[in-house]
Amino acid sequence: MICCNVPHSITMKDEFTTFDIEKILEIKRNCIQPWLDGGFVIPSIQKATRRGTKNLFSRDDLYKIRLFQLLLDSGISRKESGMYSNGLTFKNIGHGADDFKYALYVRHKINIERESGMWASSRLSKEAPKIVLGEHDVYAFVVNLVPIKDEVDRLLME
Numbered sequence: 001m002i003c004c005n006v007p008h009s010i011t012m013k014d015e016f017t018t019f020d021i022e023k024i025l026e027i028k029r030n031c032i033q034p035w036l037d038g039g040f041v042i043p044s045i046q047k048a049t050r051r052g053t054k055n056l057f058s059r060d061d062l063y064k065i066r067l068f069q070l071l072l073d074s075g076i077s078r079k080e081s082g083m084y085s086n087g088l089t090f091k092n093i094g095h096g097a098d099d100f101k102y103a104l105y106v107r108h109k110i111n112i113e114r115e116s117g118m119w120a121s122s123r124l125s126k127e128a129p130k131i132v133l134g135e136h137d138v139y140a141f142v143v144n145l146v147p148i149k150d151e152v153d154r155l156l157m158e
Helices: 018-025 029-037 059-073 078-086 109-113 146-157
Strands: 102-108 120-125 137-144
Touching: 018 029, 018 059, 018 146, 059 078, 059 137, 059 146, 078 102, 137 146
Parallel strands: none
Antiparallel strands: 102 120, 102 137
8 A cells, every 4th residue: 555645734725824824934923913903914814803703814915924024124114014015916926937026116205204104116027127216216125026925835835
């Protein structure tokens, strides 16, 4: 008799709880909860509304949370990191010629001067975007989204 020992994997799951995210992305609960409370991380399937309900996240949400983490680690504020990561979808991110690979973010000077909030433009690019800062731009940066997606997919396979 041939037996195939396939390790238990959660790759087939469509929904992930906060507990799943803690295990998969190795984030402590005391980090995730303030991100949820502040609206920096948003579950797309279900938001817990009362005691006994759960936040339910999609695979795309996991990619966004990992991007959020990386932006925070780069010194970008939670507010901006949440805005940048929540504004993306990873559905067309991949290695193929027709897939998108990069996101370009630009921070504008005129919005820093206003207290009411920050604004960022983002667009996906198949090729590494060239950055040209104008008189109203303070800084810009490019994020290669493919390694983020690959890392989360690898973690889901473990």
